[in-house]
Amino acid sequence: MLARTADNLFWLARSMERADYIARTIEATLRLEYLPKTDSEQVGEWEGALNAAGAHESFMEKHGELSEEAALEFLTFDLANPSSIRNCLENARIAGRAVRTALTAETWTAINDAWLELKRFESSRRVNRALGRDELMRFLDYVKKASLDFDGSCYRTMLRNEGYWFNRLGVFVERADNTARLLDVKYHLLLPSTEAVGGPLDYFQWVAILRAVSAATAYHWVYRDRVKPWLIADLLILKSAMPRSLIACYESIDRALDALARDDGRSGLAQRQARAMYAKLERSSMTEIFQGGLHEFITEFIEDNARLSSTISDQYLFN
Amino acid sequence: MAAFDEMGLASGETRPLYRQVARWLDETPPELLASRRAQAEFMFRRIGITFGVYGDKDAAERLIPFDIVPRLISRAEWRKLEAGLTQRAQALNLFLKDIYGQRAILKESIIPPELIVRNPFYRPEMIGQRAPHDIWVHIAGIDIVRVDADEFYVLEDNARTPSGVSYMLENREVTMRLLPDLFARHSVAPVDDYPDQLLACLRSVAPRQNGGVATIVILTPGAFNSAYYEHSFLADKLGVELVEGRDLFVEDDQVFMRTTLGPRRVDVIYRRVDDDFLDPLVFNPASVLGVPGLVGAYLAGNVTIANAIGTGIADDKAIYCYIPELIRFYLSEEPLLKNVPTYRCREPAALKYVMERLDQLVVKEVNGSGGYGMLIGPHASAAQREQFGAKIMADPSNYIAQPTLALSTCPASFDGGVSPRHVDLRPFVLSGADGVRIVPGGLTRVALKEGSLVVNSSQGGGTKDTWIVDDPEGSA
Numbered sequence: 001m002l003a004r005t006a007d008n009l010f011w012l013a014r015s016m017e018r019a020d021y022i023a024r025t026i027e028a029t030l031r032l033e034y035l036p037k038t039d040s041e042q043v044g045e046w047e048g049a050l051n052a053a054g055a056h057e058s059f060m061e062k063h064g065e066l067s068e069e070a071a072l073e074f075l076t077f078d079l080a081n082p083s084s085i086r087n088c089l090e091n092a093r094i095a096g097r098a099v100r101t102a103l104t105a106e107t108w109t110a111i112n113d114a115w116l117e118l119k120r121f122e123s124s125r126r127v128n129r130a131l132g133r134d135e136l137m138r139f140l141d142y143v144k145k146a147s148l149d150f151d152g153s154c155y156r157t158m159l160r161n162e163g164y165w166f167n168r169l170g171v172f173v174e175r176a177d178n179t180a181r182l183l184d185v186k187y188h189l190l191l192p193s194t195e196a197v198g199g200p201l202d203y204f205q206w207v208a209i210l211r212a213v214s215a216a217t218a219y220h221w222v223y224r225d226r227v228k229p230w231l232i233a234d235l236l237i238l239k240s241a242m243p244r245s246l247i248a249c250y251e252s253i254d255r256a257l258d259a260l261a262r263d264d265g266r267s268g269l270a271q272r273q274a275r276a277m278y279a280k281l282e283r284s285s286m287t288e289i290f291q292g293g294l295h296e297f298i299t300e301f302i303e304d305n306a307r308l309s310s311t312i313s314d315q316y317l318f319n
Numbered sequence: 320m321a322a323f324d325e326m327g328l329a330s331g332e333t334r335p336l337y338r339q340v341a342r343w344l345d346e347t348p349p350e351l352l353a354s355r356r357a358q359a360e361f362m363f364r365r366i367g368i369t370f371g372v373y374g375d376k377d378a379a380e381r382l383i384p385f386d387i388v389p390r391l392i393s394r395a396e397w398r399k400l401e402a403g404l405t406q407r408a409q410a411l412n413l414f415l416k417d418i419y420g421q422r423a424i425l426k427e428s429i430i431p432p433e434l435i436v437r438n439p440f441y442r443p444e445m446i447g448q449r450a451p452h453d454i455w456v457h458i459a460g461i462d463i464v465r466v467d468a469d470e471f472y473v474l475e476d477n478a479r480t481p482s483g484v485s486y487m488l489e490n491r492e493v494t495m496r497l498l499p500d501l502f503a504r505h506s507v508a509p510v511d512d513y514p515d516q517l518l519a520c521l522r523s524v525a526p527r528q529n530g531g532v533a534t535i536v537i538l539t540p541g542a543f544n545s546a547y548y549e550h551s552f553l554a555d556k557l558g559v560e561l562v563e564g565r566d567l568f569v570e571d572d573q574v575f576m577r578t579t580l581g582p583r584r585v586d587v588i589y590r591r592v593d594d595d596f597l598d599p600l601v602f603n604p605a606s607v608l609g610v611p612g613l614v615g616a617y618l619a620g621n622v623t624i625a626n627a628i629g630t631g632i633a634d635d636k637a638i639y640c641y642i643p644e645l646i647r648f649y650l651s652e653e654p655l656l657k658n659v660p661t662y663r664c665r666e667p668a669a670l671k672y673v674m675e676r677l678d679q680l681v682v683k684e685v686n687g688s689g690g691y692g693m694l695i696g697p698h699a700s701a702a703q704r705e706q707f708g709a710k711i712m713a714d715p716s717n718y719i720a721q722p723t724l725a726l727s728t729c730p731a732s733f734d735g736g737v738s739p740r741h742v743d744l745r746p747f748v749l750s751g752a753d754g755v756r757i758v759p760g761g762l763t764r765v766a767l768k769e770g771s772l773v774v775n776s777s778q779g780g781g782t783k784d785t786w787i788v789d790d791p792e793g794s795a
Contacts, residue, residue, distance in 0.1 A: 001578055001579050002560055002566050002577065003566075003577045003578060003579055004563070004565070004577070006579045094542065097542045097547070097551070098541075098542045100548075100551035101554040101555040105366075109365060109366070113365065116364065116365075264579070264580055266580075316579045
């Protein structure tokens with residue numbers, strides 16, 4: 001397979017996955033925002049959302065001060081934000097067009113349909129300036145569905161060859177990054193069981209975290225307990241049954257890299273790095289992680305994950 | 320002059336060939352036709368068959384309009400066309416072999432030498448070179464028009480990187496989905512083996528016959544090229560890599576592509592990039608679309624480029640009018656397909672004739688394409704004619720003129736009903752080391768604006784599915 005094709009497949013999958021994550025983050029933030037609170041209880045929802053999207057710095061550069069309207073715009077349709085939903089879907093289609101031959105008709109149609117729908121939302125915005133709340137909720141639903149369609153069509157229709165494994169790598173490297181960033185923003189809320197539990201607002205923030213990774217229901221199935229912060233951390237880091245947990249992502253990354261090595265007959269640094277990260281997660285317990293500091297653990301994970309992404313690029317000649 | 324309508328709309332008497340189509344148009348309620356048109360557009364947009372229009376920023380991606388009424392050609396008519404197209408493709412290949420080789424045709428004074436040696440599309444780099452297997456134009460798109468029940472003319476030859484074949488194939492898919500009943504009532508020659516035929520053609524011209532299966536790639540300028548959809552479509556159907564210049568490199572006069580498994584040798588490049596951009600070391604040095612060293616690898620005989628470098632001269636409008644002579648010269652045969660009578664403004668007598676009849680003639684720039692740089696005399700205003708006349712006088716040898724042909728029409732379906740529109744036909748002629756292949760049919764282009772003769776997609780033209788069908792009973 002052409003190296004450029006592999007590169008595009010990888011980033012195409014990352015863009016679609018990121019669009020979904022941003023949409024979920026916005027939804028969760030809107031729910032937080034609707035909660036009745038006193039002035040002293042301001043939680044800085046939008047600052048959190050921008051941070052979780054890795055867009056806080058570029059947002060402040062452009063706007064200087066935070067407002068809900070501006071933050072929403074920045075995360076959804078802003079051309080200036082490389083990770084806005086609009087840019088994710090646009091980039092996905094550009095990458096998809098460039099590797100049209102490596103996609104099945106179903107996968108291409110999923111990407112193209114998502115883009116056509118985006119164009120309809122954009123033109124309706126041109127008429128009405130901004131989306132109303134109703135329309136915004138429809139938009140976010142559509143983004144989540146577009147990502148599902150894409151992922152599902154890949155899973156159901158792509159040949160299990162290189163192209164598929166690069167696609168999977170893109171999905172899971174991005175997903176691991178997303179989950180880790182969310183944890184990074186909220187780590188101060190996710191305290192071990194030994195610490196005093198905060199007020200009701202904290203509770204809703206924990207639930208918001210779960211919603212952002214579509215795990216609110218899953219939590220209850222796994223723990224059969226009310227929402228507790230240390231269990232949220234456990235769910236999102238170490239529960240391999242939870243598809244967005246760091247360990248589940250690394251299980252999939254490890255498998256995809258193994259499949260590539262098997263097809264090529266060549267195993268390299270990427271395989272070794274991924275295996276080491278997976279093994280480390282398997283060995284870890286939440287007690288240890290809290291002892292060493294959740295924040296430190298997550299920061300290190302985000303760096304390692306980014307390093308793996310560039311190792312993959314180097315090993316498969318993307319650059 | 321009334322145009323010949325292929326269904327018989329103008330005369331009121333349906334030609335036997337179109338009996339079923341006429342009945343279908345008659346019986347189908349307008350709402351159903353409207354919904355078929357809408358479905359067709361939806362299908363095209365969904366698959367992403369779009370093209371870019373140069374200089375139109377707002378509509379970076381547009382659909383070429385598709386007209387649902389098929390265009391019919393009888394098998395007997397097609398057989399004649401096929402023989403004529405084969406003959407023409409053979410002559411074009413022999414001509415290119417000759418002018419870059421022996422130059423017999425110049426020695427015999429069949430063509431004025433300056434038309435060749437001063438032609439911007441004559442590539443001095445290729446002088447003395449032979450193309451692998453002596454095939455230069457592997458893929459030709461030869462534009463045909465019809466003027467009455469019997470006469471077909473070749474309007475122009477496209478010997479560089481003719482496009483449109485993806486529309487031929489997709490149009491058929493859409494028609495079969497949308498009009499299954501009408502389709503079933505005819506016995507339509509299939510076109511869907513085109514990708515296989517193209518693959519076989521490209522395989523046959525590979526330079527290394529001993530090294531196993533040849534590695535073939537399609538070279539595209541990239542996703543922003545107006546014909547990118549077609550490039551990716553063909554790569555997909557052929558099962559070959561779609562590469563850009565940056566995916567290839569040359570080492571020791573051999574071409575390689577960069578893959579996830581390291582470099583892989585390439586044998587045949589079906590390029591959709593113009594000569595000028597192929598190799599910055601030889602042609603346009605600013606080109607980033609090409610591959611440095613590609614021409615060197617080609618001249619060393621290590622890679623086949625299809626179409627070969629330097630074929631632009633064969634579809635030059637100044638050469639076009641000599642093609643009947645070329646056929647006689649190289650094949651010792653009479654041309655089976657007619658050329659449109661052409662006045663070469665480079666010749667003083669012809670120039671005088673043309674300038675006196677600008678209101679009757681079509682004048683074209685010798686090197687123009689896509690319907691740009693032309694004057695359609697009868698449709699132009701006096702001011703436009705005067706302006707164009709001045710351009711001709713400033714550089715006569717850059718222009719040719721032809722009588723306005725009464726291009727045939729076919730029925731097309733619109734909101735207001737069915738009405739005739741002018742059409743042409745672009746069949747695709749594949750020349751390989753093992754012979755000429757033509758899938759029955761081609762791309763019918765239709766001028767959707769009433770009365771318009773310009774069928775180019777960049778100027779409001781659309782397309783139709785083209786059916787080669789059994790001859791109707793009771794007619795020859």
